[in-house]
Amino acid sequence: MSLDFLAVHAGPDAIARSPMEGLARAAGARFEVRDGWNVAVAFPSTAVASVAVASVAVASVPQAPGTPAPPVGWADTSHERTLELQAPADELDAVEHLRLGEAVRAGDAWWCRLTRTRALILGGVMPVAGALDVTSTYASLTLLGPMARETIARFCALDLRPRMAPVGALRPGSVARQPGIVIREAEDRYRLLFGWATGEYVWSVVADAAEHLGGRPVGIDQL
Amino acid sequence: MTQPGERLDRGRVITFTFDGKPVEAYAGDTIGSALFAAGRRTFSRSFKYHRPRGLMCVSGSCPNCICSVNGASGARACTEPAREGIDVRHVNALPSLEHDAMRATDLVGGPFTPPGFYYKTFIRPRRMWPLYEKVLRHAAGLGKLPATQPEREWRTxxxxxxxxxxxxxxxxxxxxxxxxxxxxxxxxxxxxxxxxxxxxxxxxxxxxxxxxxxxxxxxxxxxxxxxxxxxxxxxxxxxxxxxxxxxxxxxxxxxxxxEQPLVFAGNDLPGVMLASGARRLAALYAVSPGRRAVLATTSDRGLQAAVALRDAGTEIVAVADLRPETSALGRSLRAAGVPVFAGRTIVEASGGSVVGRATIAALGGGAELSFHCDLVLVSGGALxxxxxxxxxxxxxxxxxxxxxxxxxxxxxxxxxxxxxxxxxxxxxxxxxxxxxxxxxxxxxxxxxxxxxDGRHDDGGRNDGxxxxxxxxxxxxxxxxxARSPEAPGELALAPAVSGAGRGKCFACLCEDVTAKDVSQSIDEGYDSIELSKRYTTVTMGPCQGRMCQLPAVRLMAAETGLSLGSVGTTTARPPWVSVPMGILGGRPTQPARRSAIHDRHRELGAVVRWAGDWRRPYHYGDPQAEALAVHEAAGLIDVSTLGKLIVRGPDAGDFLDRMYPNRFSNLRPGRIRYGVISSDAGRIVDDGTICRLDDETFYVTTTSGGAGAVEEWFSWWLAGWGHRVRLTDVTQGMAAVNLAGPRARVIMSEVCDLDCSAPAFAYLDGRQGRVAGVPCLILRIGFVGEVGYEIHVPAAHGVHVWDALMAAGERHGLRPFGLEPQRILRLQKLHILVGQDTDSESTPFAAAMPWIVKLDKEQDFIGKWALRHYAQRTPATSLVGFTTADGDVPTEGAVIVDETGTPAGQVTSSRHSPVLRRTIGMAWVPTALAQDGVAITISDEGRRLQAEIQTRPFFDPDGEVLRS
CATH class of the missing domain: 3.50.50.60 (FAD/NAD(P)-binding domain)
Structure with missing residues (x-):
């Protein structure tokens, strides 16, 4: 018997859904089925928060014409494939893209070595020998914008100052009082990984913090 | 003329209200400076005696100007910025600041309110305490919370x-x-x-x-x-x-x-201010603290403030400099016409609602000098x-x-x-x-x-x-x-108290503790600063000792004859400043796990309750009907909360043999076995099922609450034993539903690509198949006594599979059921709930599962030694089923009593079974009674219930339904 049943087999007859779909819908998301996943591709610019911080520009976020940039946006990226690789340390040492405490971008995937014997591979479509598909074990939100780090500081005690967490930093720790992982993907862009079952809770925490800083949810087309 | 330190924007006038009346202020003003400028001198009433209090420190240190702002109590008017439209109100005075009925405690109650008077006065008669407590609670506190919860909340x-x-x-x-x-x-x-x-x-x-x-x-x-x-x-x-x-x-x-205050008679009157506070009021907010001031100081610090205030227009009518000889600054003041009296200090401030006169004298006595003034400046050293x-x-x-x-x-x-x-x-x-x-x-x-910033790493090129x-x-x-240490400036040590006998001399303004109170506490045996603190509450108020620590130490030293160093200080504890509880509380977010199917449960109107870290559907409106539907047609329950571990590797079977008392290395692929995890003391800590997927891979389920602990337990032992085993926790990654009931097989056949007939897919088989087109792991097990299929599917597909099953089951009478009906159903089968029916002392033998312990296993396993020990002894109590005679449902936790009424056991679970039409339950009873048909008595909150023991399941005792 294989472990095929662990993998998300998204397709037109079996739509895969994020645990945060309901909250995204409530925030006005426009959904499209992509690769079998029902993903929030865009949000109306009115899905904004109570407090606007209009003076902050977001250089790294492509914007639709006429849509003001939020100082922080968050997108549900739970649909991206997640693989878990477990092997003896010397075997993982031999894998080029795996370095402890770092997320290394290789192709279209992040290779994240969590411990000496355990790694996650985020994104990508290529098969990885010996890896388990744990896509729906980890829900994921991507925060971006100049206030992204400040937003995370409202619910996470990890030290994400640029010197301590340069681009590519991989930081397991408490995220919104839940076990989680933070990856600094780019200058003003962070990915949060957390348990699938806590998705709704973490979205609500992120939304609460981000909206207070003038943020709003964004669709994956804005990433 | 604008002063160099002024913080006002005189071009912006703002208005707020104090006790409902409008007050004008400049932007940059504090509430306190604006009120003072508007002529207010009384800002609050003291905690115990309700004496009028005015601005003193102008730095947020003392308690004298505590007020409420927009309903939030505890603000210091002297530092709280004035903002347009805020509603500021006084605290601790009724009906008004000017006329406070509780002032009577000061006028007549002084001798009757010594330290500890609560305990001394209100102890008799004892029956009156509830009334006393009510009155005291009403009188105590600084400010009142708004009446309703929404009014008490603000974002932090x-x-x-x-x-x-x-x-x-x-x-x-x-x-x-x-x-x-x-x-x-x-x-x-x-x-x-x-x-x-x-x-x-x-x-x-x-x-x-x-x-x-x-x-x-x-x-x-x-x-x-x-x-x-x-x-x-x-x-x-x-x-x-x-x-x-x-x-x-x-x-x-x-x-x-x-800067420290001085302890003298009337030292709390409005108009008595720290010299630095008065200086701040004038310099930062352009408010004259008074027209005629008397200064009492022990060092140049007070003199500097006096010079500044004089320059700002306040007449300094006298200076009492405690030093035997005043300093150069004092002499320059004297030369400028200010009377400076060396070797003297203030002994009394007097007046009506504000200071009107100050009296100074030498410490040893002698001639007193009295001055009309509206401001007394004090500077009693520095802490x-x-x-x-x-x-x-x-x-x-x-x-x-x-x-x-x-x-x-x-x-x-x-x-x-x-x-x-x-x-x-x-x-x-x-x-x-x-x-x-x-x-x-x-x-x-x-x-x-x-x-x-790490963004511009130069690769070490700039190491030089x-x-x-x-x-x-x-x-x-x-x-x-290398600099020489600086010598302290000339100063005189402030007296512990001056003017005693002329009136109340306050050591602690927060708690209204007088010098006499401290003295009395010492007389009563509270003769250390820590004991005195606890008895008198000195230093325990909102100032956290900023204003009263040193005065209390001085008083203690003077009374006991000890040096200040020997008296020492009280222990410094957080918070260093008083802080609203709401600030410490943070955002009101509660971590919660929800199944991937949770939205569907909401849509179905489920009553959702906490189950460990999870939010679970407890029932969908009628738990008894839901339980009955499982027997009559079919039911579907979300069991995604079960712990789920993938255990894989060449040593996986051997590893599980060591973790469980029973065997798994001989389990055939595609088969399932129940397992109980015992501690190394042989006690039950968790249970679940284990399905062998292939030679090297097992799918282990645990209880919902035990998932994390089991994963940690496994990991801990793995780290020590070095088995070639990898562990992956997929608890949150896999949704799981249990389809059970006489129509379950038919429904499964409609949505599943496997042959679901009994011979092809037997009880305790585990198969991988597609349900509604999605690859799933399907386990033929049942916790509820009916034919059951536990379907495990990636959480992302949870809703899809749930919807497909509900749609297929509609015409077969399928209905969802929640946790409560599941508890009824499992009780009918006498399946234990770990933690509910077991406790930290329960062993498999006592819990009627001796068959699960394989002491003949060749491997050592966790708890083997202890279980061997238990196997040789009859347990004192055993877990059994029971039914009650009259249908009453005893409370879970009710006591089993023997013929003398002595507690002998405990009810762990009890429910009414709709299919059996009687009350059933589980209980720990003395092993001697653990036989079918034995009568027991349950003592339940004053009731005595008669019950009968049953050791076999109430429903389908031989498992024929389950295996069919």
Whole structure:
């Protein structure tokens, strides 16, 4: 018997859904089925928060014409494939893209070595020998914008100052009082990984913090 | 004319209300300065005696101006900014500040309200205590919470901030420390609780350029922020509605000193102010604190304030300088026509609702001099603000020369600056700050400019420059450390009390503790400062000892004859400033796990309850009907909360043999076995099923609440044993539903690509197949006694599979069922719930599962030794089923009693079974009684219920239905 049943087999007859779909819908998301996943591709610019911080520009976020940039946006990226690789340390040492405490971008995937014997591979479509598909074990939100780090500081005690967490930093720790992982993907862009079952809770925490800083949810087309 | 330190924007007038009446202020005013300018002198009523109190410290230290702002109590009017439209109200006075009925406690109750009067007075008659308590609670407290919960709530934030260096205190020393640290490349945060950074320089406006330089150096300044305490390097800083949790590698405390009041008769009258407070009121807010002032001082600090106030237009009618000879500054005042009386101090302030007269005299007695005045300025020495440093582990010693408790030892990572480091003049204070900042950077081991943000790593090309910068820092540290220690200025030690016998002399304004109270507490045996603190509550009020610590120590020393150093100080504890509880609470978010199918449960109207960390559907409106539907047609329950582990590797079977008392290495692929995990003491800690997927792979389920603990338990043993086993927790990754009931097979056949007939898919088989097109793991097990299929599917497909099953089952009578009906159903089968029916003493033998322990296993397994021991002994109690005679459902936890009424056991579960039409339950009973048909008595909250024991399942005792 294989472990095929662990993998998300998204397709037109079996739509895969994020645990945060309901909250995204409530925030006005426009959904499209992509690769079998029902993903929030865009949000109306009115899905904004109570407090606007209009003076902050977001250089790294492509914007639709006429849509003001939020100082922080968050997108549900739970649909991206997640693989878990477990092997003896010397075997993982031999894998080029795996370095402890770092997320290394290789192709279209992040290779994240969590411990000496355990790694996650985020994104990508290529098969990885010996890896388990744990896509729906980890829900994921991507925060971006100049206030992204400040937003995370409202619910996470990890030290994400640029010197301590340069681009590519991989930081397991408490995220919104839940076990989680933070990856600094780019200058003003962070990915949060957390348990699938806590998705709704973490979205609500992120939304609460981000909206207070003038943020709003964004669709994956804005990433 | 605008003064150099003035903070007002005279072009912007704002209006707020105080007790409903409009008050005009300038932008930049505080509530206190605006009210004072408007003529108000009484700002609050004292805690116990309801005496009128006025502005005193103008720094947020004393309790005299506590008020409520927009319903939130505890604000200090003297530091709270005036804002347009705010609703400010007095506290602790009824009906008004001017006429407070509770003032009677002062006028007539003084002799009857000694320390501990609650305990002395209200102890008899005992039956009256509930009434006393009601009255006392009504009278106590400063302010009232708004009536409704929404009115009590406002948004508060947590913000985490890591830093290399945290500087607490934004005076001259703190600013220089921050500048030095940031200049050397350290990520630096500065906290200042004043209206703006600058400390004592604020009144002259002399710190603006320095503050600008600090900002330009990249220091984050948390203005109007209060450091609440020191918790192993974590310093919470309260700023407005935000609690910054600052975690820095190095800490510089530049918290300065706090001017101390004097203890004399009438020292709490409105119009009696700290000299520094009056100076702040005049300099920062352009408000004259009074027309005619008398100053009582022990050092030049008070004289400096008097000079400034005189320049601002206040007439200084007399100065009582306690020193035998006044200083040069005193002599210059005298030369300018101000009467300066050396060797004297104030003995009484008197008047009606405000000060009208001050009397001074020599300490030893002699002629008294009395002056008409509307302002009494006091300066009774300085208390180094050591609290945070002490919380960090520093020590203090009493220094006779300065009359202060000075820091003596600092723990690693903590640096003192400014007056806290015994610097007195501005130049020394600035140098001390710079030194502390540089030392902090040196301790970081990274005093290299330019490496701070990591964005511009130069690959080591500038190592020479960095080394040179380090040398500069080290050389500057050497230069600063080589300076001679500064001698303290001339001062006189303030008396413990003066004017005793003329009226109340308050040592503690917060708690209305008088000098007499402290004396009496000593007479009653509370003769140490810590005991006296607890008895009198001195230092326990909102000022946290800022205003009363030193006076209390002086009183204690005077009464006991001990030196101040021997008396010592009370233990410094957080919070260093009073803080609203809401700030500590943070955002009202509650971590919760929800199944991937949770939205469907909401749509179906489920009653959702907590089950461990999970939010679970308890039922969908009618638990009894839901339970019945499982027997009559089919039911579907979300069991995604079960723990789920993939255990794989060449040694997986052997590993599980060691973790469980029964065998798994001989389990055939595609088969399932129940397992109980025991502790090394042989007690049940969890249970679940294990399905062997292939030779090297097992799918292990655990209880919902035990998932995390089992994963940790497995990992811990794996680390020690070195098995070639990999463990993956897929608890949250896999949704799971259990389809059960006589129609379950038919429904499954419609949505599943497997042959679901009994021979092809037998009880305890595990198969991988597709349900509604999605690959799933399907386990033929049942917790509820009917034919059941537990379908495990990636959580992302959970809703899809649930919807498909519900749609297929509609015409078969399928209905969802929740946790409560599941509990009824499992009880019918006498399936245990670990934690509900078992406790930390329960063994498999006592829990009627001796068959699960395979003592003949060749491997050692966890708990084997203990279980072998238990196997040889009859347990004292055993877990059994029972039914009650009259249908009453006993409370879970009800007691089984023997014929004498002595407790002998306990009910663990009880429900009414709709299919059996009777009450069933499980209970621990003496093993001698654990036989079918034995009658037992249950004592349940005054009721006596008769019950009968049953050791076999109530429903389908032979499992024929389950296996069919």
């Amino acid at each position: 934030e947590y913000r985490r901030r890591h830093a290399d260096v945290l500087v607490v205190g934004g005076g001259l020393a703190g600013l220089h420390a921050a500048l030095a640290a940031a200049g050397a490349g350290a990520d630096t945060v500065l906290v200042d609780e004043g209206p703006a950074p600058g400390g004592q320089q604020l009144v002259t406006g002399g710190s603006r350029e320095l503050v600008g330089a600090v900002r330009a150096a990249g220091v984050e300044i948390l203005e109007r922020g209060s450091a609440l305490g020191y918790f192993d390097g974590l310093v919470p800083v309260w700023q407005s509605d935000t609690l910054h949790q600052v975690r820095a590698a190095q800490h510089v405390f530049a918290t300065g000193t706090i 180094p603000a050591t609290s945070l440093a002490l919380q960090a582990g520093a020590q203090t010693v009493y220094d006779r020369a300065s009359g202060q408790f000075e820091l003596s030892e600092l723990p690693a990572g903590v640096h003192a600056a400014g007056e806290l480091a015994r610097a007195r003049c501005d130049e020394a204070i600035a140098a001390s700050g710079e030194l502390a900042g540089l030392r902090a950077v040196a301790a970081l081991g990274r005093d290299d400019r330019g490496r701070d 420059r960095h080394e040179a910068a380090r040398d500069v820092v080290r050389a500057r540290i050497d230069e600063l450390e």
